[in-house]
Amino acid sequence: MAEIVIRTGKSESIMPVLDSAIRNQLKLLKTSINRTKSRISSFEQKYSMSTEQFIQKIREGMDDDNLEFVEWLGETKILKRLEEEYKELEGLRICL
Known part of the structure; x- marks a missing residue:
């Protein structure tokens, strides 16, 4: 666990x-x-598949040149990063 010290x-x-x-x-x-x-x-909803199914199809070679597919993949990466940041910040404890 990292520790940050703030002096005031x-x-x-x-x-x-x-x-x-x-x-x-x-x-x-x-x-x-x-x-x-x-x-x-x-x-x-638009493509009638879950994100997990979509990612699997991309891995299996589905054409990902569609701009919306690129956006979809980007959103999944953003979501992962946001959830990680939230979890880290939520676990933050301030000690005097």
Whole structure:
């Protein structure tokens, strides 16, 4: 586990600021996750397949020159990154 040290003369006043910043970032990440999931869901409905099926077909050689397929793949990568960031930030603990 990584440890970050912040030095300040007034630790009691910085705690609410840090807590608020973390909560705000979590909200932003959650909004982005939901928006990305919605985009992925639109692709799944349009092409009548799950993202897992889509990725498998790409691996099996399905033509991925379609711009929407590129976008779909991009959205799955973005979702993974956003969820990882959310999980890391959600697990953050502030200790005095």
